[in-house]
Amino acid sequence: MDLYANSPHNPMTAMRSNNWPMLLAFLAVFSACGGEQPQQDQLQVENSEDSALVADRMKKTKNIFYNIPSPMETASLLKKAGASYNGKILNDVKNVDKYTAASKQALNLGIYGADLSYASVFKHTQESMFYTSCSKKLADRLGVSSVFNDSTLEAMERSQNDRDALLDIISETYWNVDGYLKENGRDNISALMIAGGWVEGLYIATQVARTNDSPELRQRIAEQHYSLKDLLDLIASYEVDEPALNGVKSDLEAIAALFSGEEATTAKETTVSTEGGVAVVGGGNAQSTLTDDQLTAIRDKVAAIRNTYIN
Amino acid sequence: MRNVRTPFASTLLAGALFLVAAGASAQCRSFAKNKCVPELAPYKFNESFNAAQLAPGEEAEVNLTFFSGQEYRVMVCSHPILGEVNWKLVDANNKIIFESLADEPKHHFDLKAASTMQMRVVVWVPTKGKSDMVHVGCVAIMVGFKE
Numbered sequence: 459m460d461l462y463a464n465s466p467h468n469p470m471t472a473m474r475s476n477n478w479p480m481l482l483a484f485l486a487v488f489s490a491c492g493g494e495q496p497q498q499d500q501l502q503v504e505n506s507e508d509s510a511l512v513a514d515r516m517k518k519t520k521n522i523f524y525n526i527p528s529p530m531e532t533a534s535l536l537k538k539a540g541a542s543y544n545g546k547i548l549n550d551v552k553n554v555d556k557y558t559a560a561s562k563q564a565l566n567l568g569i570y571g572a573d574l575s576y577a578s579v580f581k582h583t584q585e586s587m588f589y590t591s592c593s594k595k596l597a598d599r600l601g602v603s604s605v606f607n608d609s610t611l612e613a614m615e616r617s618q619n620d621r622d623a624l625l626d627i628i629s630e631t632y633w634n635v636d637g638y639l640k641e642n643g644r645d646n647i648s649a650l651m652i653a654g655g656w657v658e659g660l661y662i663a664t665q666v667a668r669t670n671d672s673p674e675l676r677q678r679i680a681e682q683h684y685s686l687k688d689l690l691d692l693i694a695s696y697e698v699d700e701p702a703l704n705g706v707k708s709d710l711e712a713i714a715a716l717f718s719g720e721e722a723t724t725a726k727e728t729t730v731s732t733e734g735g736v737a738v739v740g741g742g743n744a745q746s747t748l749t750d751d752q753l754t755a756i757r758d759k760v761a762a763i764r765n766t767y768i769n
Numbered sequence: 770m771r772n773v774r775t776p777f778a779s780t781l782l783a784g785a786l787f788l789v790a791a792g793a794s795a796q797c798r799s800f801a802k803n804k805c806v807p808e809l810a811p812y813k814f815n816e817s818f819n820a821a822q823l824a825p826g827e828e829a830e831v832n833l834t835f836f837s838g839q840e841y842r843v844m845v846c847s848h849p850i851l852g853e854v855n856w857k858l859v860d861a862n863n864k865i866i867f868e869s870l871a872d873e874p875k876h877h878f879d880l881k882a883a884s885t886m887q888m889r890v891v892v893w894v895p896t897k898g899k900s901d902m903v904h905v906g907c908v909a910i911m912v913g914f915k916e
Contacts, residue, residue: 521821521823521827521828521829521830522829522830522831523817523819523821523831524831524832525817525831525832525834525912528815528816529816530816531816531914534813534914535839626813626814629813629814629816630802630806630814632816633802633814633816633818636818637798637801637820638798640818641797641798677837677885678836681834684834684887688832688834691832727862727864728860728861728862728864730866733881736840736879736880736881737867737880737881738880738881738883739835739880739881739882739883739886739888741860741883741884741886742860742861742882742885743884743885743886745884745885746885
């Protein structure tokens with residue numbers, strides 16, 4: 459039996475098999491994601507010698523949060539911008555067992571999480587379940603199974619025909635994993651997961667733009683420089699010499715350089731008016747856009763970086 | 770005996786404090802999940818965990834990106850032990866777009882972004898006169914968006 463017959467990388471099969479019992483497909487891919495857990499490397503964690511450094515960092519950043527648009531919000535923006543769904547560009551579920559180092563597991567938890575959000579927002583439920591299984595497997599290896607467990611999978615399975623409920627469960631799970639990691643002093647894992655999700659979101663957007671290019675989609679891609687700055691600030695808040703974080707920081711800085719010019723625009727004065735009882739906030743920065751060359755450069759750079767994360 | 774007991778007691782105390790802090794953090798997530806997230810409806814929760822234990826006099830802030838054409842709900846949710854908190858939404862030039870003060874609190878602000886922009890939510894917990902008791906409670910800054 460080909461365990462990958464229903465993989466998202468066989469879209470024809472996935473499309474045709476909508477009537478198959480969900481559980482069968484789900485079990486098949488979960489088996490595909492199964493196997494012995496390989497011995498994993500450890501990401502640097504704080505020890506007693508580092509505690510003063512960590513305490514100092516917490517003191518400085520204790521009350522400053524870095525809000526990076528979630529994979530779900532990014533996928534939703536892409537859909538509104540007229541993007542289409544292309545399951546072929548997503549990370550192969552077969553890759554999940556490659557990730558033995560904690561840093562790779564964290565990055566790919568973010569990547570599979572973004573793929574899961576993309577598939578779910580575009581209502582590709584079966585693929586959503588595949589990516590959920592892979593995400594859960596990585597969450598288990600990272601020790602966050604207490605907030606992402608079998609009951610989460612069961613709840614998703616029960617909600618497979620209710621898109622809104624499914625999106626709510628995915629959002630809550632992502633939030634629980636992020637919150638759990640931060641509460642347990644594993645902010646570096648959380649940052650890698652967020653960075654992986656952000657890179658995958660930009661990768662999806664730039665790949666979709668190959669066939670679905672539109673001014674709206676280009677604008678959404680150009681606007682990613684805002685969240686990129688916040689993401690770099692988040693990573694810069696870790697004053698630890700962590701090779702994985704340092705590598706991701708360099709990667710993100712290389713992407714940021716390609717957005718040059720976007721951040722230099724002068725903001726107009728912010729205005730507030732009311733429309734149907736809702737405040738409309740206007741002004742601010744000029745509309746972002748990208749030249750063809752910029753879009754190509756960003757697409758190629760993000761694809762190359764993402765390739766190092768998933769392989 | 771005293772020399773032996775002191776490090777032991779210190780370790781025990783440090784351990785107890787760590788457990789209390791970890792427990793308080795978990796309670797913060799639980800509080801935000803149970804009390805704050807439901808109030809975001811009908812907006813979709815943006816999944817970011819922006820919550821911390823704050824004491825009177827302390828501040829928290831977060832930068833937020835609002836995308837053009839999108840509708841958002843920005844909400845600040847504080848544990849009753851702290852009472853009401855002050856918060857404001859300011860633009861890149863620190864111009865106040867919305868403000869809620871503890872004596873006339875508003876827990877959320879709904880907005881539509883006409884253009885993509887970054888704004889900042891600043892929360893500060895008011896101090897309440899002289900008291901030896903310092904209450905620490907969870908404050909969550911939540912954002913919801915309309916799909």
